Amino acid sequence: VTLFCDTLEELQTLSAEIVNAAATEGVKMIGERVAAKAHYLSQHPGNQPKRVRASAVTNRNFADFAAFHRTQLGKPAALTPWGRVVTYLPTPEQSAYGFSYHEQGSPDKEPTSGHTLIMGRPGSGKSVLSAFLMTQARRAGARIFVFDYRLGMEMAVRANGGRYASLNAGQPTGLNPLWTETDARGTAWLSDWLATLLYRADKPLTPAQTNRIQEVVRQNAQATNPALRNWRDFASLFVSTDDGGDLHQRLLEWTEDGRYGWIFGQSLEDTFSLKGDVVGFDLTGILDSEADKERMAVLSYLFRRVEREIEDRRPTIIVIDEAWKALDNTYFAERLSNWLVTARKQNTVAVMMTQYASQLERTRTGKTIIEAVPTQILLPNIRAQPADYSMLNLTEKELDVLLNTGSNSRLALIRDDQGSIVVDADLSALGPNLTILGGMEKGEALVGADYRDRPDFWRLS
Template sequence: MDGGLYKFSFHPSGSPKSEPPAAHAAMFGNMGSETDPQGKAWLTDWLTALLDRDDKKFSAVQRQAISDAVNQNAVSPNNLRNFKHFPDLFSHIDDDGDLQQRVREWCLDGRFGWVFGENEIENFSMNNQVMGFDMTNVLDAGDEKEKTAILGYLFRLIEKKLQLTSSKLGDSMLQAIRTQIVLPNRNADASNYASIKLNDRELHTVLNTPAGMRVALIRNDTESVTVNTNLAALGEYLNIIGGGNTGEKALEQYKAGKSNV
């Protein structure tokens, strides 16, 4: 698997909890590659998720500013499509520099600058016939923003590679799946689901569910239901079943009687 096995290691050897070294940037160049209509829609939603804060939600003006900046980025020269220059597109927003500062956290000198740095091109390739991923360090990353950034973009790259519907056997394979779980995708359109023949109600759920809602469409050959999969009600139990280092610590606290659950 020459060139087809990637191990994501962003921290110094032997120090998984320490900060990544300065200028240790990953190989992604998403600001330069997401410039078509679907790519811009995805990039807008992705950036909104990264830049949002629970303690200070976006205003309508800020949300529109993100969309406008993505559109401007798409028509900019290639050497300007990166996080180094992206903050400049928010300098005119009347929010005391709040949104611009959030974007700067993802620039090379920012808190999350190691993830994308100033990459102008996509250095991460998925063109090998067989690929493997060691996601341990990503899943164990201490900050949820880092996980959202990396996993969200990896899934986006994988999504681009999926071409089941163009295969001669695609329809037969899809029809053989007795139970289908379809997640909302605001970047898609009705034609993307023609092969599984969603009805109008199902299409409305998939295409119009607001971002951030934990909703899924579950269907078989006779019926379908929409389920809310928000597991927040589990409280600290959610950390336990989530696994990883956080889950192990939560389980140990639970067994020791130090947990609130």
């Protein structure tokens, strides 16, 4: 114990107080005089041999001194399926946390699950954080597909050299599954998908109608003239079905002039391309549609197209904004669990964003998502209630971070297979690049409204 005092009297008084306090606890203190300078300097690195009164340290002493408390360091690159850490995030204790989407694994073995849920209220920065993480993942060679909402990630997609398109309700989409699903696996999927598409609760399909769908799908695949793979000609093949014209009438809704004709009926060749390292598409009009059948038709086929692309097992990230809207239908409720398993085996990570856990709780797929997602990134929300997080089974400390930290703190709670940790998700150090990742009006004000025509718009000079 080294004391610094202004006067000798003050030094003597304070020394006596310390000696008495130590004696109360059974500790004998010695006032050093001759070797005081050596004692003091021995505290500095490299001067340990200068100690005058060296004594042995018992195991109990060491246990008292070395608590081994430290912040998690995250997973090292060698223990991640992609062989590198996605990024490093600072912690409030000023250490570096190596973030990875995946559970602990190895680049030499089958990929572990990396499916991730990012949750935060509007304006909390979840889209910007997701854009930052996917951009960092490009260093691992990850391919990116973005199911976007309200153009939130368009600028980030384009800044990564990606392509971006919008699918709007009531306008031709360029999609046509009759054109693409013609091999053996494709016809099996198309038959199952059409049975769901044509289902009516008041009049379920009969076994004969289901068999007829399979027959016509095979005919479509075997057509020698690809121009016949359109929805009008496809519907005409059901005219002879012995069901009073029921199936034919249901198919007519999907032809060019039908109620849902804008989705598939106005395209012959499927012109919607998913080729490229970074591809994004805005689905606002689809996700906001009140017609569940429209959402199911578009989203299920887009997921099918992505499923085909990831068969090459290249590291891939699929970002789904407003996931509760995208996946809340019967089709996904029955298939999402298997789809997530398939995606994991194909070296693909699904990153799903939503505002509140209670939104997932009200959906048909919420439980599946929570059970299948090993990594959660939760942003504080002082407006939330403990009940809003009930399905996440948070601890009291985790709840305290989310409810009492403050929504503007830019902290984030990460939960994964190693436990939970609070990190500093403040990305303001990126400067103007943060504005580009955020896009929207602020992004356009920075780079100009014509940025879509300038691939290098993000290079600010």
